Amino acid sequence: MGAAAPGGPILNEAVLDGLLELGGAAFTAEVIACFRRDTPARLELAQGAVARGDFAEVRRAVHALYGGAGQLGAEGFAEAAQAAEAAALRGEATAVHEHVASLTRLGPQVMLALENWSRGRLGAAPAP
Numbered sequence: 341m342g343a344a345a346p347g348g349p350i351l352n353e354a355v356l357d358g359l360l361e362l363g364g365a366a367f368t369a370e371v372i373a374c375f376r377r378d379t380p381a382r383l384e385l386a387q388g389a390v391a392r393g394d395f396a397e398v399r400r401a402v403h404a405l406y407g408g409a410g411q412l413g414a415e416g417f418a419e420a421a422q423a424a425e426a427a428a429l430r431g432e433a434t435a436v437h438e439h440v441a442s443l444t445r446l447g448p449q450v451m452l453a454l455e456n457w458s459r460g461r462l463g464a465a466p467a468p
Contacts, residue, residue, distance in 0.1 A: 350453040355413025375408045395428040
């Protein structure tokens with residue numbers, strides 16, 4: 341899974357379109373709503389764990405972010421989460437910090453892109 345190119349799309353909309361085709365509008369809206377609801381808390385958890393040097397907690401938080409982002413086509417976000425998880429496993433504090441910082445920067449962009457996709461394809465933004 342490649343990261344979005346700088347200035348490129350935040351979402352691979354083909355992934356979301358496939359989810360919509362597979363599960364329907366209500367299912368897709370629920371998956372997006374869960375991601376939008378859970379991501380801020382997971383990011384905060386990862387940030388706190390980085391500050392404490394708790395790499396096991398970083399791994400748990402970013403692993404969940406990786407799975408959800410990949411399912412929704414947020415490929416750059418998923419790649420950053422996967423890189424953070426791998427760096428945490430290796431105990432590379434600087435890399436963990438950088439990848440979690442990337443997730444923190446990308447998070448709002450992903451949320452907005454999901455909201456815009458939802459408005460265009462589902463007719464309404466998913467609940468936060």
